[in-house]
Every structure is written in structure tokens, then in C-alpha cells.
Amino acid sequence: MKKYLLALAVGTALCASPSMAQEKLKIGATVYGLNAEFMQIWTSALQQHPAVQNGEVEVTIFDGRYDALVQQEQFNTMITQQYDAILFVPMDVEAGAAPVQAAVDAGIPVVGSNARVNSEVLTAYVGSNDVEAGELEAKAVLDKMGCTGNVVIIEGPIGQSGQIQRLEGNMKALEACPDVQVLEQQTGNWSRAEAQTLMENWLTAHPDQINGVIGQNDEMALGAIEAIKAAGLDVKSFAIAGIDGVTDAINAVKAGEMASILQDANAQAQGALDIAIKAVRPDYEPQSEIWQQYPDMEWQDGGAKDYLVPWTPVTTENADQLLEARSKL
CATH class of the missing domain: 3.40.50.2300 (Response regulator)
Structure with a gap:
């Protein structure tokens, strides 16, 4: 997964064509840390989201470096720079509440993913149980x-x-x-x-x-x-x-x-981005295939508070299939 770290340098925007710059949504994602494979897969999934690939959205990844205070500063940066929405994978369930409130007070919707934060003002949460x-x-x-x-x-x-x-x-x-x-x-x-x-x-x-x-x-x-x-x-x-x-x-x-x-990092990340776009553009329809992959996790017009991606037990029978799917990310 080292290629993901190279592709997702801290603060690097995932951009499409400059001609669409005025039309793009500017969405930031602060994640607790990028040292291990799981969050590398999660962040890579944002790169692969159709709305990023087609230039509708510009995503910036922030490495929280396993520090709640670092993530708080990253929120301050995104608020100051007037991001359209924020995706949040928090380091701490309690410490993450204040920056979420600050963003929402500034009119920026926040969508949680993978790890929860104790906040009532999140637009939604996309993760697993x-x-x-x-x-x-x-x-x-x-x-x-x-x-x-x-x-x-x-x-x-x-x-x-x-x-x-x-x-x-x-x-x-x-x-x-x-x-x-x-x-x-x-x-x-x-x-x-x-x-x-x-x-x-x-x-x-x-x-x-x-x-x-x-x-x-x-x-x-x-x-x-x-x-x-x-x-x-x-x-x-x-x-x-x-x-x-x-x-x-x-x-x-x-x-x-x-x-x-x-734990399906791809579904969590892409689902969270669909919800974030919907929060900014009410007429948006989800573009990720994950909603067809997990039909029990209903889209509900992007209005639900919790979206839970099912777990898949790894077995000797499905291991090769899972590895093949991983190689395509």
C-alpha cells in the first residue's frame, strides 16, 4: 500500500481539469492517521469516487498523525479556507466534538466515517458496527x-x-x-x-x-x-x-x-463522500456503486443519520476473491 501514501501526500488536492475549477466542490477529509493499510485504502477510495474522477469534486486529504489536536487545527484550516464539506475520521470520540461544532457553526456540513465522534450536529455517519x-x-x-x-x-x-x-x-x-x-x-x-x-x-x-x-x-x-x-x-x-x-x-x-x-473501507469512504456532496447539493444522486453492492444499506435520499456497512468474515473460501478485489483498489 505504499503507493497510496505517495499518492496521498498530506494536504495534496486530488484535482481534475483546471477548466472545471470554478464548478468543483471543495471537500476536505481529516483522518486519524495514514501509517497503516486500512486508512490508506480508505483515502485511496476517495480518489476512485466517480465524482472525483469526473472533476465534480476536489478532495484534500489531511493526515491527523494520530493526534486529536492536529485534527482540530486541520478543521480550523478548512473552516478558514471555506471548504464546502468535511469528512471526519476522528482520533478521539470526545475531543472531536468541538471542531465539528465549529465547522457546523461556520455553515460547513461534517460527515463522520469509520470512527465515531460524540456530536449531535454531524450530517451523518458512514461506518460499521x-x-x-x-x-x-x-x-x-x-x-x-x-x-x-x-x-x-x-x-x-x-x-x-x-x-x-x-x-x-x-x-x-x-x-x-x-x-x-x-x-x-x-x-x-x-x-x-x-x-x-x-x-x-x-x-x-x-x-x-x-x-x-x-x-x-x-x-x-x-x-x-x-x-x-x-x-x-x-x-x-x-x-x-x-x-x-x-x-x-x-x-x-x-x-x-x-x-x-x-471492514469495507471503500464503501465507508465512498458512501461518506456521496452523503457530503448531497449535503451541499440537494439535487445530487449518489454515484458510487457501493449502494448497489450493499442494498440493505439504503440511500434514503442521503437523509439518514447512520449508514452501517456490513462486516464480511474472512474465510479460506473467500480469501482469494477478497485479495483479487483488493488488488484493484
Whole structure:
């Protein structure tokens, strides 16, 4: 996915022909961070949106650098420069509320995507149900463990909606397995490297005691796998799960090393952009194919508050198909 980082340099506008400059909508997207594959796919999907490709919309991507204060400054920039609309993937569920209010007060609609913010003035939210994902991934781990043994939980950044809601789902699944003990629970900040370090420490602190790993995203689950391999242990003897369906995770599912659930970054990003355009141009009709791909997620004339993209469990049967689709993004 390195090509996406090259294509999406911070603050770089995704422009079409100069002759249409006066007619274009100017839409900004501030995302919590661009270091990992999932958000690279999300931002790349904006490039591929038909309204960007045909020159109707100019999109500028801002890298929040995993810092809520950085995102707040990016909002200030977009407000000052009078953007037509803002897409927001927040770092913090609470800290993101103030900049959203400032934008709306300035007459700029804000559409949330992928991660939630505690704000009543968002135009809409386009994402997926993280409580459901947290329960599904934990259940995959617990089922492999036979509902007995010990697990560790590697959480997302504390205070981000994904961490909060996926943990709620994790705990819901764990309630059904009272004999399972949580030995360790700590944030890995969505980072493969941080998760690897955590897992290395936990394997040392709890030798031969860890049976399962609940990673709240794939990157962290993959970091745990690297730590297990580095320790000379058999990965397949552990029950490991993550969330997102990134490329390495799909390959790890094929290898029998973990379970994963695909979060459709393409649908979230393109859906959010359709909603944002609709908020500015009331006669707009959606151009992304994702509304046909997910007919249960009805367009509702762009007027709903929540649009939830379904999860797709990654399996050995659908892994190659998912990888082929990924290669086209």
C-alpha cells in the first residue's frame, strides 16, 4: 500500500481539469492517521469516487498523525479556507466534538466515517458496527479455545470509538465464557510494532499460559503473531483474531494463523463522500456503486443519520476473491 501514501501526500488536492475549477466542490477529509493499510485504502477510495474522477469534486486529504489536536487545527484550516464539506475520521470520540461544532457553526456540513465522534450536529455517519465486530472476533477466539483458558486483549487507542465499542463487544462475548480469564489488557494503538512488543512481554510474563489473542484490529493481531513466531512457538496452537481484513491478515487467514473480519473501507469512504456532496447539493444522486453492492444499506435520499456497512468474515473460501478485489483498489 505504499503507493497510496505517495499518492496521498498530506494536504495534496486530488484535482481534475483546471477548466472545471470554478464548478468543483471543495471537500476536505481529516483522518486519524495514514501509517497503516486500512486508512490508506480508505483515502485511496476517495480518489476512485466517480465524482472525483469526473472533476465534480476536489478532495484534500489531511493526515491527523494520530493526534486529536492536529485534527482540530486541520478543521480550523478548512473552516478558514471555506471548504464546502468535511469528512471526519476522528482520533478521539470526545475531543472531536468541538471542531465539528465549529465547522457546523461556520455553515460547513461534517460527515463522520469509520470512527465515531460524540456530536449531535454531524450530517451523518458512514461506518460499521464496531460492537458487533468486537463480539464476532472474540467469539472466533473463544470458540477455538473451547471457552476455556486464558486470553490477552490488545486494544486500539484509548478514547477512540473503535477501542470503546470493540471492547464492549469483546466483553459481551467473554461473558458467555466465564471460565476464560483475561491475563492482560492494554492498548497497542492500532500499531503492529507496539502490539508485537506487548506480546513479547506477555509471553515472558505468562509462559505457556496464553491461549488466545483478541486484537482489536488486524495490525495488532499480526504483531502478536510475529512475537509468537519470534519466540519459537507454534502460532496455530493459539487462537488469534483481528478486525479489518487487511492484506496480510487475509493471507494469515489462508495460512490458518488467525481469524479476521473485513471492514469495507471503500464503501465507508465512498458512501461518506456521496452523503457530503448531497449535503451541499440537494439535487445530487449518489454515484458510487457501493449502494448497489450493499442494498440493505439504503440511500434514503442521503437523509439518514447512520449508514452501517456490513462486516464480511474472512474465510479460506473467500480469501482469494477478497485479495483479487483488493488488488484493484
